[in-house]
Amino acid sequence: MKFLLKTAIGALVLGLIAVTACQSAQPRSRPSEPRGQIRMFPALESLNLTEQQKAKIQKIREQTRQKLEQIRSEATNPEERREKARAVLQEAREQISNVLTPEQRTKWAAATARFRRGIPTLEELSQQLRLTEEQRKKLKPILDRYTAEARKLRETQPPSPETREKMRALRERFNSEVEKLLTPQQRSRFRQLRPMAFARPEPPSPLGPLGNVELLTRRLNLSPDQQEKVRRIVENARDSIQKEMQTSLGPKARENRLAQLRRDTAAKIRALLNEQQKQIFDRMALRTTREGGRARAATPPNRSPN
Numbered sequence: 001m002k003f004l005l006k007t008a009i010g011a012l013v014l015g016l017i018a019v020t021a022c023q024s025a026q027p028r029s030r031p032s033e034p035r036g037q038i039r040m041f042p043a044l045e046s047l048n049l050t051e052q053q054k055a056k057i058q059k060i061r062e063q064t065r066q067k068l069e070q071i072r073s074e075a076t077n078p079e080e081r082r083e084k085a086r087a088v089l090q091e092a093r094e095q096i097s098n099v100l101t102p103e104q105r106t107k108w109a110a111a112t113a114r115f116r117r118g119i120p121t122l123e124e125l126s127q128q129l130r131l132t133e134e135q136r137k138k139l140k141p142i143l144d145r146y147t148a149e150a151r152k153l154r155e156t157q158p159p160s161p162e163t164r165e166k167m168r169a170l171r172e173r174f175n176s177e178v179e180k181l182l183t184p185q186q187r188s189r190f191r192q193l194r195p196m197a198f199a200r201p202e203p204p205s206p207l208g209p210l211g212n213v214e215l216l217t218r219r220l221n222l223s224p225d226q227q228e229k230v231r232r233i234v235e236n237a238r239d240s241i242q243k244e245m246q247t248s249l250g251p252k253a254r255e256n257r258l259a260q261l262r263r264d265t266a267a268k269i270r271a272l273l274n275e276q277q278k279q280i281f282d283r284m285a286l287r288t289t290r291e292g293g294r295a296r297a298a299t300p301p302n303r304s305p306n
Contacts, residue, residue, distance in 0.1 A: 047108060053099050053100070060092055060096055071088065121143075122140055125178075125190075131186075153166055171214070172214065172231050175190075175213075175217075180224050219280065229272055237264075241261065244257050244258060
């Protein structure tokens with residue numbers, strides 16, 4: 001059984017990016033909105049919509065949610081699912097644009113672009129998260145520092161996998177610092193506002209899904225303390241990967257070393273999880289194995305205490 005579990009976890013960390021499409025194993029009292037839909041709507045709340053506009057947009061939102069849920073239930077191929085979802089969201093954007101005034105459309109486009117880059121303004125975050133004055137004061141220097149560092153990175157570093165890794169690490173540090181200032185309800189909303197499923201995926205990390213702390217945070221509902229520890233584990237793993245890439249090992253030997261590093265990273269992360277999170281983590285691994293045609297077991301294996 002332990003061998004099966006290790007095999008499943010190995011499949012997860014070796015990286016099938018379609019894990020973002022997996023349904024959460026946690027029970028819910030009501031269906032949640034598809035994440036791609038949530039990501040498209042955040043900036044609308046700052047546009048001073050009329051009641052008539054709100055009613056029309058709410059109708060569009062509900063229709064979009066239903067279409068995306070239908071895609072998730074009917075489309076089995078991940079690429080087909082993404083393409084159909086993009087078409088639905090594009091249609092929704094056009095419908096919403098027709099509801100807005102020219103001035104509102106301009107503001108919406110600018111705010112949406114900032115959210116996609118991961119750089120919302122203080123006012124946008126304040127409106128979305130209902131921040132208190134004390135939270136605003138604490139958040140401002142964090143946001144200013146992050147914005148300056150992100151701008152410097154874009155202006156001084158050429159586009160490359162290394163630059164993307166640096167930007168990803170910068171976003172993760174920013175998210176971790178922000179979440180420490182938020183209430184549980186605000187934290188949940190903040191996670192919804194991040195770029196999510198159905199967005200254009202970033203190039204995969206050498207760590208596979210483990211290199212995306214935001215993905216792990218959302219899928220496992222990590223606490224701020226867990227998120228910070230996972231971030232440190234991932235950063236250490238990235239440093240080790242950089243060192244491995246500079247060695248004179250042959251391709252086969254290097255890949256074996258990297259595979260072992262990914263397995264070790266998975267074990268360290270799993271050790272931080274509670275029992276419910278471990279079940280989700282293991283189930284994600286097993287589903288990844290089945291979808292990749294490499295299943296070794298028809299049912300989830302028994303979990304070890306750690």
